[in-house]
Amino acid sequence: MDTATHFAMGFGLAGLAYLDPVVASSPSLAAAVMIGTVIGSQAPDLDGLVRLRGTAAYIRNHRGVSHSVPALFLWSGAIFVLIQALMPQASWLHLLGWIFLAVCLHVFVDLFNSYGTKGLYPFRDKWVALNAIFIFDPFIFAAHLVGFMLWAAGAHPGRSFLLIYLVIAGYYYWRCQVQKRTTEQVRARIGKPGMYTIIPTLSWTFWTFVAKTEQHWYVGEVNSGDVSILDTFAIKPESEVVAAAKQDSKVQSFLAFTHHVHVETKEQPFGYEVKWIDLRYRSRFQGKSHYMFVAVVHLDPQLNIRDSFVGWIHRGEEQLAKKLDSKRQLG
Known part of the structure; x- marks a missing residue:
């Protein structure tokens, strides 16, 4: 997801944390949890600093090892040690748990766009991109804004964001189902076995696609179910x-x-x-x-x-x- 949505999710998790009675009963712990979830929701993208080494280094490393399984524990531990050193908490396990959830959520949602991550490394050394959610999704961002307004109006933040995240979870499921249906529409249009990749856009009804068959690449778009092939490339042996x-x-x-x-x-x-x-x-x-x-x-x-x-x-x-x-x- 984009940086703004990750920030929103960090604050949203801080609101959800009020379902934890230990957090809800301690203003100091609640503040520490908010700092931890906001930082944790951003931490994996600190690998963006590798851009200073050039574009090639950036594309090889961004969302790579920094989004891997070991990194979940390393980021969480580093953030926890920093916060605990600055504002020690007796109920430190609760702080650590919410930080870990924030880091995990960052990596999890990044799996659903077309850029993907190496979220399964070291168990699988390949990029995983589920291609269901655009890099910035207005619905997800707007849902968080609704939660913040409810929180500011005096609603219980834990219950509010529990409802919001249940709605967002349903939204993710719906987008995945639409993506599957769109894939079948493209497969039927081309009519050949191969690799079909359907890519989300800002619009719910508009998708792009790349398909690889034995002899050709096909590039096109799907607009409200209407499949159009825009470019076709022949696959040739390597010279x-x-x-x-x-x-x-x-x-x-x-x-x-x-x-x-x-x-x-x-x-x-x-x-x-x-x-x-x-x-x-x-x-x-x-x-x-x-x-x-x-x-x-x-x-x-x-x-x-x-x-x-x-x-x-x-x-x-x-x-x-x-x-x-x-x-x-x-x-």
């Missing part, structure tokens, strides 16, 4: 040029993150350009469609890597060309 470009460390980070990738090779005056595109992120700029998340490698005629780029392109091919040109000039 010698592509194999050489894959040795680039940035490309390896890119391919470790996504499995919805189509690769294109072009001959250029300097040699070759190899471009991988993440088919999940199709967009339009100035009337032309393009894929925003890419990895590009330039090679000389002897297949030596000249330069490379991994990242987001929001304004089409011209922006990508400028980025690579500026890299060459800086080099």
Whole structure:
């Protein structure tokens, strides 16, 4: 989820904690729990600081080990030690429990969008993305706002947020069922066995999809049940040029993150350009469609890597060309 929703969930859990009679009877513990749940709801995303090491490091590590099973205990323990050192609590087990719940909830809800996490690591060293909830969901955020207004109006925060989280749980179930139905609609439209990935958007009735069959990739959208195929790409055997470009460390980070990738090779005056595109992120700029998340490698005629780029392109091919040109000039 987005940062704002994680913050809202942190405060929402602080309200839910009033169902715990020990928390409800101790203003000091309630304050400590609120600090702990708010920090705990954000802590796993502190791995975003790895962006300082570049885009390739960010996409390889963000929502990776920081969202793993061992990290649940490490984040919870670190936050608990910090709060306990600043404002010691006799009922420390209650504080630790609510912090742990906040960290777990952060990782759990992140599993449901298209970016996903390595939430099952080390038991499974793959990204898990359930593709049911958009990165920012207005309904979930609005439900928390209703809870905060009820709390401010004098309603019991524990009972209020218990009801709200039951409603949100039902909402998650409903979205998962809609996602399954949409997957079957796309499967029926394409009519071939393969891997089907349905991706949520801000709209409840609009989805995008990527499908991989034995011979093709299909990219399209589903609008109120109407399935449209927008792009089709043939799947080709890996060439010698592509194999050489894959040795680039940035490309390896890119391919470790996504499995919805189509690769294109072009001959250029300097040699070759190899471009991988993440088919999940199709967009339009100035009337032309393009894929925003890419990895590009330039090679000389002897297949030596000249330069490379991994990242987001929001304004089409011209922006990508400028980025690579500026890299060459800086080099």
